[in-house]
Amino acid sequence: QSVLTQPPSVSAAPGQKVTISCSGSSSNIGNNYVSWYQQLPGTAPKLLIYDNNKRPSGIPDRFSGSKSGTSATLGITGLQTGDEADYYCGTWDSSLSSGPYVFGTGTKITVL
Amino acid sequence: EVQVVESGGGLVQPGRSLRLSCTASGFTFGDYALSWVRQAPGKGLEWVGFIRSKAYGGTTEYAASVKGRFTISRDDSKSIAYLQMDSLKTEDTDVYYCTRGQYGDGYYIDVWGKGTTVTVSS
Numbered sequence: 001q002s003v004l005t006q007p008p009s010v011s012a013a014p015g016q017k018v019t020i021s022c023s024g025s026s027s028n029i030g031n032n033y034v035s036w037y038q039q040l041p042g043t044a045p046k047l048l049i050y051d052n053n054k055r056p057s058g059i060p061d062r063f064s065g066s067k068s069g070t071s072a073t074l075g076i077t078g079l080q081t082g083d084e085a086d087y088y089c090g091t092w093d094s095s096l097s098s099g100p101y102v103f104g105t106g107t108k109i110t111v112l
Numbered sequence: 113e114v115q116v117v118e119s120g121g122g123l124v125q126p127g128r129s130l131r132l133s134c135t136a137s138g139f140t141f142g143d144y145a146l147s148w149v150r151q152a153p154g155k156g157l158e159w160v161g162f163i164r165s166k167a168y169g170g171t172t173e174y175a176a177s178v179k180g181r182f183t184i185s186r187d188d189s190k191s192i193a194y195l196q197m198d199s200l201k202t203e204d205t206d207v208y209y210c211t212r213g214q215y216g217d218g219y220y221i222d223v224w225g226k227g228t229t230v231t232v233s234s
Contacts, residue, residue, distance in 0.1 A: 033216070044225065045209070050216055101219065103149075103158065
């Protein structure tokens with residue numbers, strides 16, 4: 001059971017904007033930086049966002065990240081069919097109930 | 113090209129051991145933390161553990177679910193990291209990814225391998 005909660009699924013039409021929330025606590029998101037990962041069907045995850053809101057080279061600016069308090073948000077604008085994937089947040093966690101690094105429960109984006 | 117490649121997966125009986133390897137190329141292996149992440153079929157990601165670079169003491173951290181059973185080590189001279197899995201359980205059946213860790217303002221994973229499948233079954 002992950003300590004970071006995400007909605008199981010989000011859907012929208014092509015061209016629309018979607019946001020995915022990642023809810024945690026002071027032991028993780030509240031005091032650490034958040035990263036986001038995209039996992040296309042049948043492939044390994046890929047880094048999308050790091051340090052809350054930074055994009056690695058090659059990631060389009062349609063993808064954005066933000067953090068406020070104990071929650072983080074991934075935003076995707078101009079949704080494309082190629083964005084259909086599972087998305088995970090990740091961050092450091094200082095509690096003893098999990099590992100030092102934790103992932104969110106994951107959100108599947110469906111493009112209608 | 114920066115990459116990590118896992119090997120060593122397979123079918124193993126409950127209670128037995130298995131060692132996975134992660135071979136890196138395209139970067140200075142010794143400068144980076146290496147972590148293992150696993151994923152059950154159709155399920156989410158679970159961080160297993162990591163080993164810091166020698167510059168940060170080469171120490172390890174583990175998820176509570178594997179602590180005491182799994183051991184991560186590294187051989188910087190060969191650019192290989194290992195995941196020794198002992199006392200395996202059926203619930204350890206997963207795809208295991210080797211990943212490279214980065215430190216920016218925070219820690220994140222910037223390189224993922226394609227994964228190797230471990231099946232624990234009698």
